[in-house]
Amino acid sequence: MICGGIDIGGTKIEARLFSDDLATVEMRRIATPKDSLSDFIDALAEQVRWLEQLSGEAQSLPIGMAIPGLIDAQTGRAFTSNLPASGHDIGLLLSNGIARRLPLMNDCQAFALSEANGGAGEGCRSVVGLIMGTGVGAGLTIDGRLTERFNGSALEVGHIGIPAHVLVPRDLPIWPCGCGKHGCFEQYVSGNGLAALGSHRLGRPLKAEEIVASAMSGQADHMALLSEWAHIAAELLLIIQLGHDPDCIVLGGGLSGIPNVVPMLEKPFQSLLLGEMRMPFIRTAIHGDSSGARGAAIMATRQLS
Template identity: 80%
Template sequence: MICGGIDIGGTKIEARLFSDELTTVEIRRIPTPKDGLDDFIDALAEQVRWLGQLSDEGQQLPIGMALPGLIDAHTGRAFTSNLPASGHDIGSLLSDRIGRRLPLMNDCQAFALSEANGGAGEGFKSVVGLIMGTGVGAGLTVDGHVTERLNGSALEIGHIGIPAHVLVPRELPIWACGCGKRGCFEQYVSGNGLAAIGSHRLGRSVRAEEIVTSAHAGAVDHLNVLAEWAEIASELLLIIQLAHDPDCIVLGGGLSGIPGVVRLLERPYQAARLGQMRLPTIRTAIHGDSSGARGAAIMATRHLS
């Protein structure tokens, strides 16, 4: 079934039209409006109309939307940073513009759904999609379907506090997080987290890209920083396993592009595992940047049944 997906981010709103085989046919990106709710809803409506014009289905084209943050299952309200619609029922407001209500889901859940269906997690019973980019979050699927969530969230693992046995021996600061807490995993294993570790160890401001590039070129100091990041990230993998025990963890986000990232994480993960627990398969995403919109599109087709 031809379908559409809209991936809503803090900087861009991406619309994709997908074929019957869920491959991208057309893509259109527009900047995310920053100034007001009306402009934001108008931009979403514009993307919906663009998708409808590409298909014979028109107004009947299945379209799903994905965005970061929480979507309250009872009120429909979204709670998210960097978007002008936080605290509002985006689905209802958009339906007033376009004449129908579109299904809406968390972007990490959309990523996991995409990769569990024709992606890197295909064939596994339970799949966690772990995104490590600007932020850190995850989604969970079982038998290729997303799980019901009380608060409409994904796995908010980026805001789990790092254990003392990870920070204390390394003498790393307990960095403040944007969520209001301190010592969240997101501040250490995201792209900004990798840069923070690098800046702390190297004594100067560095970006994550510099660390990865220099480490790949053999710079010892940068290799050490990357190895330390992997050790901390492996503790997050262990927490995922202890909490959900998935068959497969699929890595997404910018840091999933680190050369040899699976091997980099597997070694400390083996050392950190609990007893003789079998480790889940770790893979990198197949659909990459398209997974948010693709997962939303899959949800939209299922929403019809």
């Protein structure tokens, strides 16, 4: 079934039209309005109309939407940072302009759903999709389907506090997080977290891309930074395993593009395993940037079946 997906981000709203086999037919990105709720809703409606016109299916085209943050399962309200729609029922507001209500889901859940169906998690019963980019979050699927979430959240693993045994031996500060807590994994293993580690260790501002590039070229201090990041990220993988014991963890986000990132994480993860627990498959995403919209499109088609 031809379908559409919209991936809503802090800087862009991406619409993709997918073929019957979930291959991208065409993609369109527009800037995300940040200052006005009405402009934000108008931009979403513009992307919906583009998909409808492109497909020739008009209002019969299944379209799903993915957004960072939490969508309250009872009220439909979204709670998200960097968007002017937090605290509002986006689906309801949008329906006033497009004359139908579209399903909305968390972007990490969309990523996991996409990669569990024809992606890197294909063939695995339990799949966690872990995004390590600007932020850190995850989604969970069982048998290729989403799990019900009481609060409408994804797996908010980025806001689990790092254990003292990770920070104290490394003499790392307990950094504040944008969520209001302190010492969240997101502040250490996201792209910004890697940059913060570099700035802390080397005493000057650094970007994650710079650290990775220099480490790949053999610069010793940057190689050490990347190794430290991998050891901390492995602790997060352990927590995911202890809490959910998935068959497979699929990596997404900018840091999943680090060369040889899977063996880089597997080595310290292996040393952390509890007892005789087997390590899950660690894989990088197949669908990459399209997974948010693709997962939302899968959700929309399934709601019609």
